[in-house]
Amino acid sequence: MTKQADMEFASPSMRRTWIQNFLILGAGLTLGVLLSLMILIGPDRVQSQLAVALLPRRIPAPAIGHPAPDFVLESLSGNTVHLSELQGHPILLNFWATWCGPCRQEMPLLAKYHQSQPDLVMLAVNAGEERDQVKAFTDEFGLMFDVLLDPEGRVQSLYDIRGYPTTFFLDERGIVRAVVMGALDETSLPRYLEKVGVGP
Numbered sequence: 001m002t003k004q005a006d007m008e009f010a011s012p013s014m015r016r017t018w019i020q021n022f023l024i025l026g027a028g029l030t031l032g033v034l035l036s037l038m039i040l041i042g043p044d045r046v047q048s049q050l051a052v053a054l055l056p057r058r059i060p061a062p063a064i065g066h067p068a069p070d071f072v073l074e075s076l077s078g079n080t081v082h083l084s085e086l087q088g089h090p091i092l093l094n095f096w097a098t099w100c101g102p103c104r105q106e107m108p109l110l111a112k113y114h115q116s117q118p119d120l121v122m123l124a125v126n127a128g129e130e131r132d133q134v135k136a137f138t139d140e141f142g143l144m145f146d147v148l149l150d151p152e153g154r155v156q157s158l159y160d161i162r163g164y165p166t167t168f169f170l171d172e173r174g175i176v177r178a179v180v181m182g183a184l185d186e187t188s189l190p191r192y193l194e195k196v197g198v199g200p
Helices: 003-008 012-041 043-053 101-116 131-141 154-158 188-194
Strands: 072-075 080-082 091-096 121-126 146-149 166-170 176-181
Touching: 091 101, 101 121, 101 131, 101 188, 131 146, 166 188, 176 188
Parallel strands: 091 121, 121 146
Antiparallel strands: 072 080, 072 146, 091 166, 166 176
């Protein structure tokens, strides 16, 4: 009898055992990968990355040359910020997290440009972290622009955020003119701001 015939005549209990063993092996491998990641990069970062990965992907990412999706979020100071109500000003829309090294690297630069470019609106959408944790970060860097809370990750999903930091540059009409994944620096930031009409 061939091996294929043996498989065809296997009992249901044997098939159930094989499937159970396969599922246990898969679960074990997944758990091993997660534990390894937690050891290498820390549990908080793993949790935040998983939260982004599990956000629903029903809406395509905003495209350059198209209007930015509208949203309403609460700021850290308790104000309600409605994106569409800010039209008439160029907008820098930054998605970030407290654990993100590149985010920490670029925040002083964003704070500097916020002070030197009064017509530029800056919005920093946090990655769903606790309010106290976000406040400690903003106090550390002395941030004066609006830091927005997105506890359920809805705006991150709306903008299809796949990593931090990610920054969208919107012109006065709310059109996306540039999208940058990764930290901005003294060379790149002025170049992208020019795309939305903000000069040196």
